[in-house]
Amino acid sequence: KAGVTQTPRYLIKTRGQQVTLSCSPISGHRSVSWYQQTPGQGLQFLFEYFSETQRNKGNFPGRFSGRQFSNSRSEMNVSTLELGDSALYLCASSEGGRGNTEAFFGQGTRLTVV
């Protein structure tokens, strides 16, 4: 089985621009969660999607949004980029149902805002 795939791996954007990150989960997984990781704040939960619906949301401004498609692939969008948005963005997929499951992570997208 292929693992979680995140694209692109690296991005450099200018302040004020917007960016879209993509995550393809493991085949059969219906839950996709997004995290922001920075040296100062650690691993912070952004949101989770399950069967195309946002099921859980962290404490981030509305500039951060996401969506999930019918094939469970997910995208995350950040509008009006700020320097502080520079981070490693991690996507995790899991079965997401009523059973106990662990999350599998992608390698992340390193976003640098200049």
Place this chain on the structure above:
Amino acid sequence: AQSVTQPDIHITVSEGASLELRCNYSYGATPYLFWYVQSPGQGLQLLLKYFSGDTLVQGIKGFEAEFKRSQSSFNLRKPSVHWSDAAEYFCAVGVRSGGYQKVTFGTGTKLQVIP
């Protein structure tokens, strides 16, 4: 709401020495517990998990963890550390909320291994 505490931000051990990374959680019932490892610039890899049953859990790469309900702890151990174990380690707690599992991560412990 549940929370996870990893009291050690940074730990340095000598290669071949034993290792214990601490993790404490706060939750009213028994949670699901995980340990993940992250190499620089990479995603997180699951080392082991506890859902129920035997409180001593074996994982990959020679790691084990013990769930102690009385201490609300899930410490990670390895009898002999290798240089390749240098990485950041995250403890995570999963609880059932609204019919599904919600996971909270600790702040991580960076492990340095010296020769």
